[in-house]
Amino acid sequence: MSNVQVAVVTGSNKGVGLAIVRALCKQFQGDVYLTSRDPDRGQAAVAQLQQEGLRPLFHQLDIDDLQSIRALRDFLKEKYGGLNVLVNNAGIAFKVHDTTPFAVQAEVTLKTNFFGTRNVCTELLPLMKPYGRVVNVSSMVSSSALGGCSQELQQKFRSDTITEEELVQLMTKFVEDTKKNVHQKEGWPNTAYGVSKIGVTVLSRIQARLLNEDRKGDHILLNACCPGWVRTDMAGPKATKSPDEGAETPVYLALLPPNADAPHGQFVSDKTVRPW
Ligand code: NAP
Numbered sequence: 373m374s375n376v377q378v379a380v381v382t383g384s385n386k387g388v389g390l391a392i393v394r395a396l397c398k399q400f401q402g403d404v405y406l407t408s409r410d411p412d413r414g415q416a417a418v419a420q421l422q423q424e425g426l427r428p429l430f431h432q433l434d435i436d437d438l439q440s441i442r443a444l445r446d447f448l449k450e451k452y453g454g455l456n457v458l459v460n461n462a463g464i465a466f467k468v469h470d471t472t473p474f475a476v477q478a479e480v481t482l483k484t485n486f487f488g489t490r491n492v493c494t495e496l497l498p499l500m501k502p503y504g505r506v507v508n509v510s511s512m513v514s515s516s517a518l519g520g521c522s523q524e525l526q527q528k529f530r531s532d533t534i535t536e537e538e539l540v541q542l543m544t545k546f547v548e549d550t551k552k553n554v555h556q557k558e559g560w561p562n563t564a565y566g567v568s569k570i571g572v573t574v575l576s577r578i579q580a581r582l583l584n585e586d587r588k589g590d591h592i593l594l595n596a597c598c599p600g601w602v603r604t605d606m607a608g609p610k611a612t613k614s615p616d617e618g619a620e621t622p623v624y625l626a627l628l629p630p631n632a633d634a635p636h637g638q639f640v641s642d643k644t645v646r647p648w
Pocket of ligand 1 (some may be wrong): 386410484
C-alpha cells in the first residue's frame with residue numbers, strides 16, 4: 373500500500389472540475405485523480421493536462437452509479453488505505469429554456485446533484501484520513517433558493533439538528549411534489565437546480581456535525597462552496613470567471629493547512645464564509 377497522499381475530484385473531465393485538478397496537480401503533495409463517467413472524455417482531459425506538463429491520474433467515476441462509486445472506493449482503500457482530499461464537483465443543470473417537463477428536470481437534477489453526491493459521501497467519507505479535506509461544490513443558487521422556500525422549509529434547512537434521513541425525505545418529497553404539480557403550494561421554489569443545491573449545502577452542514585461528533589480527533593474539515601459564475605458548458609460564455617478562477621475557492625478549501633480548524637461545516641464563496 374502506498375503512503376502517498378491522494379486527492380479525488382468528481383466530474384473533472386471539463387469545466388470547474390478540470391481546473392480544480394489542474395490547480396491540485398500544481399499545489400497538492402500527492403496523487404491527484406481526475407475522474408469522469410466517460411473514460412474517453414476523462415483520458416482526453418488527462419492528455420490535455422499532460423500537454424501542460426502536469427501528471428494527473430485517472431479513474432472512472434459515475435456518481436449516478438453505485439457500482440462505479442464502490443469500485444473507486446475499493447481501489448482507494450487498496451492502493452492508498454484511504455483518501456486525503458475529496459472534491460465533490462460533479463453536477464448537472466438543465467438550460468433555462470429546456471422544455472423537458474419540470475417534474476423530469478427535478479428527478480434528473482436531484483438524482484445527480486443531491487443523491488449522487490450523497491452516495492459518493494456515504495462510500496468515501498469513511499475512507500477520509502486524519503486532516504482530510506472534503507469540499508462539496510454547491511452554488512450561491514442554494515442560498516437564493518432557500519430564500520424562496522416557505523418559512524417552514526427554511527427553518528428545517530437551517531436547523532442545526534436536521535438529520536441526513538430527514539434531508540433525504542425532504543429532497544424526495546420535492547421530487548414527488550413536482551410530479552403532482554403541488555411543489556409551489558408545498559412551499560418549494562420553482563427551481564430544481566436550486567433545491568438540489570440546498571440539498572448539497574445542508575448535507576455538508578450535517579456531515580460536518582457528524583464528523584465533530586464521531587471523529588473530532590481526526591481534524592477533518594468539510595465545507596460546501598460556490599465557485600462563482602464560471603465560463604463552462606453549464607453556465608455559458610457570458611459568466612464572469614474563468615474555470616481557473618472558479619477553482620480558487622474549492623482549492624483553497626481542499627488545501628486548508630493541517631493547523632487550520634476552520635472553516636468547517638460552512639458555505640463558502642470567494643474564500644469567505646457566507647451566512648446560511
Ligand atoms: P460542467 O462544465 O457542465 O461540468 C460538469 C462536470 O460534471 C462534467 O465533467 C460532467 O461530466 C460531470 N458530471 C455530470 N454528471 C455526472 C455524473 N453522474 N457522474 C460523474 N460526473 C458527472 O459544469 P461546471 O460549471 O464545471 O460545474 C461544476 C460544478 O460547479 C457543478 O456542481 C455546478 O453545479 C457547480 N457550479 C457551477 C457554476 C458555474 O457558474 N459554472 C456556478 C455555481 C456552481 P460529462 O462531461 O460526462 O457530462
